[in-house]
Amino acid sequence: MKKLSAFLIVVLSLMFLSSSSVSADHSWGGYHWARTSNPFTLKLGNNLTGGWVPYLSLASSDWTTSSVLDTTIVSGMGGKSCKATSGRVEVCNRKYGNNGWLGIAQIWVNGSHITQGITKMNDTYFSTSTYNTPAWKQMVMCQEVGHLFGLDHQDEAFDNTNMGTCMDYSNNPSRDDGMGDNLNPNAHDYEQLETIYAQLDSFSTVNQTFAQTMRQVASENGENASEWGRSIKDNGKVAVYERDFGFGNKIFTFVVWTQ
Numbered sequence: 001m002k003k004l005s006a007f008l009i010v011v012l013s014l015m016f017l018s019s020s021s022v023s024a025d026h027s028w029g030g031y032h033w034a035r036t037s038n039p040f041t042l043k044l045g046n047n048l049t050g051g052w053v054p055y056l057s058l059a060s061s062d063w064t065t066s067s068v069l070d071t072t073i074v075s076g077m078g079g080k081s082c083k084a085t086s087g088r089v090e091v092c093n094r095k096y097g098n099n100g101w102l103g104i105a106q107i108w109v110n111g112s113h114i115t116q117g118i119t120k121m122n123d124t125y126f127s128t129s130t131y132n133t134p135a136w137k138q139m140v141m142c143q144e145v146g147h148l149f150g151l152d153h154q155d156e157a158f159d160n161t162n163m164g165t166c167m168d169y170s171n172n173p174s175r176d177d178g179m180g181d182n183l184n185p186n187a188h189d190y191e192q193l194e195t196i197y198a199q200l201d202s203f204s205t206v207n208q209t210f211a212q213t214m215r216q217v218a219s220e221n222g223e224n225a226s227e228w229g230r231s232i233k234d235n236g237k238v239a240v241y242e243r244d245f246g247f248g249n250k251i252f253t254f255v256v257w258t259q
């Protein structure tokens with residue numbers, strides 16, 4: 001009995017350790033793009049205006065450093081509503097209004113596979129003095145694109161040490177606390193991508209047309225929290241929502257709230 005309880009204490013403390021460790025694993029539920037070989041190339045549709053292109057360019061080249069995936073910027077197909085296109089990603093900006101969010105990234109999944117994604121930068125806030133800075137724009141762009149590969153945040157506290165990755169939320173992304181600023185991915189992000197994309201699939205969702213039962217959302221613009229389904233986590237700075245359409249079809253929405 002004594003042995004058993006000692007064993008249980010070890011197991012429980014291990015469980016606690018793994019759940020409290022912020023950067024050990026930051027894949028988002030193992031969701032990934034299906035592909036038959038690495039590195040695969042994901043198209044990032046450029047629907048950007050107003051000086052946003054350099055931020056996408058840097059995020060694209062930063063993430064392409066990964067050994068398992070490449071990104072290429074192509075002409076946008078999203079249009080004014082930033083409509084998703086199967087097998088690729090659309091990157092958009094606009095004045096989406098005073099809705100509380102600075103940026104969102106949305107991934108459509110079927111089973112464990114990502115089939116399409118979009119990200120939107122809200123110029124209503126990015127045109128204010130607080131957020132109209134290269135650092136804020138780069139962190140949010142880099143982070144949202146990271147979510148589109150299936151990455152979660154490394155850290156979600158806004159007032160602690162910057163970890164040197166855009167996947168770490170910060171109230172001052174350009175500050176270097178000794179591990180670099182939070183404007184680009186770090187080595188741990190690339191390691192996590194290698195883990196997520198270690199196993200190949202027998203088919204591909206990249207550059208493929210995939211008929212999903214979530215077409216009904218095409219009539220919605222996806223800009224309001226009421227369209228995002230249930231909130232899975234939310235600390236007032238970053239949040240993740242899940243909208244479940246059944247049969248393994250879901251849309252996840254990653255949100256960066258304004259401060």
Ligand SMILES: [Zn+2]
Pocket residue numbers: 032033034035112113200201
């Ligand atoms: Zn797979």
Ligand SMILES: [Zn+2]
Pocket residue numbers: 143144147153238254255256
């Ligand atoms: Zn995020």
